[in-house]
Amino acid sequence: MDTIKLLLVGCGNVGKSFIKLLSSIEMDEEIGFVGIIDRKLGSFISNVPIAAKEIYKFLLSGYTFEDFVPSKGTILRDLTFDSIVDKVNMDVMIEATTTNYNDGEPAITYIKKAFEKGAHVITANKGPVGFAYNSLKDVAREKNLEFKFESTVMSGTPLFSLIKYSLKGCKIERLRGVLNGTSNFIFSKMEEDKIEFEDALKLAKEKGYTEKDYSIDLKGIDAKLKTVILANVVMGGWLKIGDIPDVSLEGIDLNKIEKGLEENRRYKLVSDIKKDGDKILGDISLELIDNTDPLYSVSLNYNKVVIYTDILGKIIVGGPGSGPDETAYGIISDLLEIIRGINGE
Ligand SMILES: NC(=O)c1ccc[n+]([C@@H]2O[C@H](COP(=O)([O-])OP(=O)(O)OC[C@H]3O[C@@H](n4cnc5c(N)ncnc54)[C@H](OP(=O)(O)O)[C@@H]3O)[C@@H](O)[C@H]2O)c1
Numbered sequence: 001m002d003t004i005k006l007l008l009v010g011c012g013n014v015g016k017s018f019i020k021l022l023s024s025i026e027m028d029e030e031i032g033f034v035g036i037i038d039r040k041l042g043s044f045i046s047n048v049p050i051a052a053k054e055i056y057k058f059l060l061s062g063y064t065f066e067d068f069v070p071s072k073g074t075i076l077r078d079l080t081f082d083s084i085v086d087k088v089n090m091d092v093m094i095e096a097t098t099t100n101y102n103d104g105e106p107a108i109t110y111i112k113k114a115f116e117k118g119a120h121v122i123t124a125n126k127g128p129v130g131f132a133y134n135s136l137k138d139v140a141r142e143k144n145l146e147f148k149f150e151s152t153v154m155s156g157t158p159l160f161s162l163i164k165y166s167l168k169g170c171k172i173e174r175l176r177g178v179l180n181g182t183s184n185f186i187f188s189k190m191e192e193d194k195i196e197f198e199d200a201l202k203l204a205k206e207k208g209y210t211e212k213d214y215s216i217d218l219k220g221i222d223a224k225l226k227t228v229i230l231a232n233v234v235m236g237g238w239l240k241i242g243d244i245p246d247v248s249l250e251g252i253d254l255n256k257i258e259k260g261l262e263e264n265r266r267y268k269l270v271s272d273i274k275k276d277g278d279k280i281l282g283d284i285s286l287e288l289i290d291n292t293d294p295l296y297s298v299s300l301n302y303n304k305v306v307i308y309t310d311i312l313g314k315i316i317v318g319g320p321g322s323g324p325d326e327t328a329y330g331i332i333s334d335l336l337e338i339i340r341g342i343n344g345e
Pocket residue numbers: 009010011012013014015037038039040041096097098099106124125126151152155321322323324327
């Protein structure tokens with residue numbers, strides 16, 4: 001079996017965790033990096049695949065790729081994405097750059113270029129899937145390539161793969177879930193520690209759960225993009241983020257939280273995706289739900305989705321919604337799926 005050649009674009013928290021997990025998980029497959037591109041750490045490409053273990057060891061040293069001297073192969077450094085994509089010989093591109101909530105770029109362009117070069121693509125980035133799923137899927141299909149993105153919603157918790165592989169033949173009629181871990185963490189902390197919204201937000205920031213621009217979480221923008229992804233990927237919709245109004249979380253104070261709890265009710269930012277005739281509708285809303293609702297029990301930065309099917313009724317999936325290792329695991333599971341396809345298994 002030939003070594004599977006990877007190009008990693010974006011080597012921040014998730015990219016680094018991906019390299020770490022790849023170097024620690026035992027697998028039959030031979031996998032190596034022919035390049036890494038990162039705005040902070042710099043870039044390199046190699047004419048031979050370099051093992052994850054070697055790169056991870058180097059990353060622990062804290063140096064940038066300018067100082068990276070691999071044990072084999074010759075390398076080129078400090079290239080732009082455009083020059084790299086023309087020079088590198090890759091099987092799979094892993095895209096883990098920062099999400100752009102305005103238009104999904106430049107990741108959409110990167111992914112199109114990778115497809116042009118005949119590479120399969122895995123992304124953890126919500127931007128390209130939220131803004132361009134239908135067109136990227138078509139290009140991948142035309143070229144007989146895989147486009148995978150398990151980590152974009154619920155990080156490594158298997159949602160897309162569960163629906164694709166384990167609910168074959170079922171019609172998905174509705175999806176309803178808590179998809180934004182930050183808002184859920186804030187409300188849970190207010191309930192548990194009896195603290196005000198601002199203090200719970202501070203805790204979420206300290207734990208690294210919020211986006212750099214935390215208004216993305218507080219206005220529901222992250223939840224909206226995930227809602228769009230589920231509507232378009234799972235239900236075949238053409239939803240756009242602009243179709244869903246913003247929601248503000250900031251009006252929820254401790255008094256409201258405590259009143260809710262007295263009635264066995266909790267505040268949740270809920271995404272709801274339904275069919276209306278031929279149309280797929282998606283929405284987010286701040287709901288005070290009671291303890292008979294399956295979403296009542298989701299706490300801290302966990303996520304949960306209720307999948308309404310025609311044959312099996314409700315299927316409920318819950319698990320971590322964020323975290324570098326959890327997200328990197330989603331990339332690994334996508335990668336193994338692609339490799340099995342390449343190997344005809
Ligand atoms: N962390 C999670 O829990 C989680 C969960 C699910 C999905 N995701 C998604 O996974 C992706 C990565 O997340 P992360 O936590 O690893 O973010 P991060 O730590 O900010 O890493 C992103 C890295 O990509 C670099 N970068 C940005 N634009 C680039 C470009 N055009 N070319 C090359 N490098 C570029 C960034 O450099 P600069 O910092 O210099 O810009 C940074 O080093 C994001 O799209 C995020 O939404 C993350």
